[in-house]
Amino acid sequence: MIVTLSDEARQYIAVFDDETDVPAIDCVVDEECDRLVFVVPAGTMGKAIGPGGKHVRAIESAVGRDVTVIENADTVEDFVANALAPAAVYNVTISENDTTIAYAEVDHEDRGVAIGKDGRRIDMARRLAKRHFDVDGIELT
Known part of the structure; x- marks a missing residue:
């Protein structure tokens, strides 16, 4: 993009x-x-x-x-994992239906890190994933 x-x-x-x-x-x-x-x-x-x-x-x-x-990364999966760092992201799966959603499997103890203070980290990850890979959303699993 x-x-x-x-x-x-x-x-x-x-x-x-x-x-x-x-x-x-x-x-x-x-x-x-x-x-x-x-x-x-x-x-x-x-x-x-x-x-x-x-x-x-x-x-x-x-x-x-x-x-x-x-x-940056070559794939959306790696990019989403990088954007959520330093949270431990085990796997990212992409679901493409009417919208494109990245589901990030994050270590239970790192959910707060992935979300960030007031949701800032995940909001920025969503914004960047949209800008670079046209991903409509990121959900933590």
């Missing part, structure tokens, strides 16, 4: 790229939580975060917002 970026998101991606040397694929400006969510290419998560989270802290300091980094 083609992701359309706002000028503001492009500016944040430039800051991210300068700090990490990782070309972010997407940036979502989450005004409600005052955070930025960056999607980075598969295999670049460690480099993007930096040693001990050094790059993320530097970006947070530069932009004055919390920063979340999510690793």
